């Protein structure tokens with residue numbers, strides 16, 4: 001197997017990974033350089049699809065303040081947001097926006113060249129920056145990719161998976177094994193700093209807004225290596241994915257459309273949010289999702305509708321060009337027709353337990369972005385706080401790494417050699433298990449039993465099903481192809497989500513248990529420190 005050495009390896013090329021790579025390259029002297037590994041193409045990521053925008057408390061936005069933003073974040077987090085983390089991230093927001101602009105990101109401005117701020121659910125003021133109208137993620141990601149490509153000395157591996165972290169006898173993460181599935185080539189990479197920026201887990205669910213790369217790999221790898229994971233029961237379902245087409249990966253209709261006044265209506269055109277929350281369409285995401293889910297059950301329909309007909313066609317097209325284009329492909333004119341929408345798995349509040357600077361419970365291993373759980377989102381993420389968290393965790397990671405000893409050059413010990421040996425033997429390239437079938441069963445089980453409304457019976461059934469799939473799964477280490485690695489990781493994450501969901505016998509934020517519909521207020525004071533798990 002090929003061997004190489006780098007000072008820092010970044011796994012993932014979404015906004016978190018790219019921001020970290022650029023800043024590391026700029027500000028830290030790395031004797032052995034930086035390697036970025038990414039599953040498909042550099043630009044492909046959840047980040048690329050982000051629509052609504054990025055929260056930032058900017059000094060020129062006189063209506064806003066960090067204390068208001070912190071308050072909104074904590075409210076949405078339903079009692080589990082770490083207030084210190086929320087404060088830290090909010091206070092860093094203007095600085096990361098400035099830095100993103102210096103990397104070439106252009107946020108939308110008005111005719112007077114002033115930054116535009118929009119609103120989404122559960123924000124008390126307009127504070128969300130956007131770019132390209134509703135193409136915020138693409139614009140940021142594209143600018144970062146361009147900037148990065150101009151730095152010729154950053155090494156990039158595309159079409160490559162991180163498949164195993166290498167931890168030595170002293171519990172220090174010293175490197176990883178990669179698999180280029182196009183070339184069918186494995187490589188051992190030694191590095192003193194391994195940074196996971198692999199994003200979330202949306203593809204565990206039958207219906208999701210997340211692209212197919214989003215299989216929870218980094219969280220599963222960190223957990224396999226012994227890192228502590230946190231808040232794994234908290235999966236956010238976005239209320240308004242586009243309910244046309246029969247694909248499980250659903251196009252998003254941004255919350256910013258509701259921010260511009262669109263109403264949710266049933267098949268007869270009647271509004272219904274007034275039955276659920278006085279904040280109506282701009283109630284927190286979990287509230288709106290459950291309201292829609294309930295309406296779909298009452299009316300026995302597969303979706304509800306978004307009525308944005310109060311927005312003139314030219315204005316809609318200008319403000320939401322991506323959404324307008326997709327609607328038109330399906331012969332829907334948002335200025336005249338209702339847009340069919342239904343909930344879809346969207347974001348993972350849980351993940352690898354980290355500090356804001358990405359440090360995990362394992363030395364040498366860092367995690368940033370959606371794969372990390374800093375405590376910012378608690379039980380429910382406030383809209384557009386994710387890109388902000390990606391940027392701030394990347395920023396702080398690099399600040400922290402300025403004091404890191406990159407010269408460490410420990411030899412590969414027996415424990416690492418043993419792990420490597422599992423990847424050295426040949427394995428049949430033919431897939432002797434039907435990966436399509438396992439994918440389908442896993443995603444269906446998670447959607448039906450571990451979704452928007454949960455109960456003990458459904459969770460126990462899901463646990464049994466996932467255990468059966470785990471027993472059938474034949475590859476503890478080396479797998480024959482990319483799909484099997486993804487299945488291995490998805491089974492690990494599914495198991496953890498179910499276990500955490502069973503343990504949380506209350507309803508809180510995105511975790512709703514119909515058998516325990518109330519918040520457990522006694523647990524609230526204890527949970528911040530309790531809801532973590534480590535392998536073994």
Ligand code: FAD
Pocket residue numbers: 011012013014015016017037038039040042044045046047048049050051052053054055136137160161162163197198199200209210211213214217218252346347368369370371383384385386387388390
């Ligand atoms: P990602 O952007 O998901 O990047 C993960 C990277 O890791 C990818 O490059 C992937 O290929 C790579 N990877 C994964 N596994 C492996 C592996 N095993 N080996 C190598 N590479 C791997 N948030 C907001 O704040 N505002 C919004 O408006 C917004 N809109 C959204 C709209 C949509 C449709 C979606 C899906 C999400 C949205 N979000 C939004 C959430 C936000 O986009 C994500 O949380 C954020 O972009 C995650 O960034 P990241 O860098 O952590 O990970």
Ligand code: SIN
Pocket residue numbers: 050051052053252253254255256347382383384385386
């Ligand atoms: C959206 O645009 O509705 C998504 C925003 C987010 O996920 O924060």
